[in-house]
Amino acid sequence: MAVRRWLNELRLMPPSLTTHRPAQTIHSQENWMTPSHGTLKINFDASFVYGDSSNRIGIIARNEQGKVIYAESAMLGPAENALHAETKAALHAITWAASMNVTKIDIEGDCLYLINDLRRNERSFASCGLLIDEIKNLAKTFSLCNFKFVKREANKVAHSLATLSYNMPVICFTFNSLPYNVASLVLLDLN
Template sequence: MEEYKATNKSMASTATQVEGRGTWAPPPENVFKVNVDGAIFTGQKATGVGMIIRDDKGRLEAAMSKKINAPLGAVEAGAMAYETGLMFAKDIGIQDFIIEGDSLVIHHALCEASTPPSSVAAVVQGMKEICREFCGVEFSHVRRQGNKPAHLLIKHAFGIVDFIAWIEENPYFLEQALIYDVTSSSTF
């Protein structure tokens, strides 16, 4: 039993050290990519998170904009985005994916390259536990300009009360960003 747990733990999450990439890159065949982002809505004393799940061809599988009525800091908003992205992936039923965001602090914490700030240590530990429930999870970092659809989903969260999700349907405000990501990734 211990050998089984150890094998599953090692397969459940690995870290990719792709840092500083400025464009979205598709995942390998039969793997999904979950892009996440978080932001603070200071005037509303709230936090917004956005996440988008795409396949290896760049097709949207699911997307969500969510407002969290809590005045979090920037690092905490990033952690909340990753955590919400993992839970959304679980709800959608995907098992093999790369979760990617532009928070280098959270990325390093999940990859165990650095100790997470104390304000998010419990959340990071919880995310690692959640990752064991999947067949394969990798962590990746992308610069903000490579995470535009997730950022646009945050902007949409500013005007909603709770959350809105799209399943296999492109939100109108993402069309151009999705086209740009796919065409720019095919030129490499």
């Protein structure tokens, strides 16, 4: 069923997204790294299961010392597919940053397709393209907004927060209130 849905989405994509293009050089991080001075780094992730009626996300914002400024584990409603779930998580992350009047942000996620789409200057033709375009428009309101692809290992705290929301409703955290398993991952990132 999941494969059939994916093939149908692939057939609906415009030829420009399914034909071969020269590969962009993507440098991905194996480990979490602190952002540059004055920049807030926000990692996001989504936990998605086909047939489940809700999208679960995790976001964590840290400063240049690696200090947790904000973390959240939330259920955000239905998603059509994994890309849609990841896009909703990215939108939630950038919307939070905009509400905090932050001016410089790095947004990191482990969905390569989404990060590549966010880095392009043209409109998105993905099934959730309107949400992607909304993220791109919000990005223009910051003095600096970088979208970066990272491997799962560098995004493990956001992933852990996304899986927490299976058992809890929306919960916001500071470092002192993080669950032990999440706090231990934050500390491991700093070593």
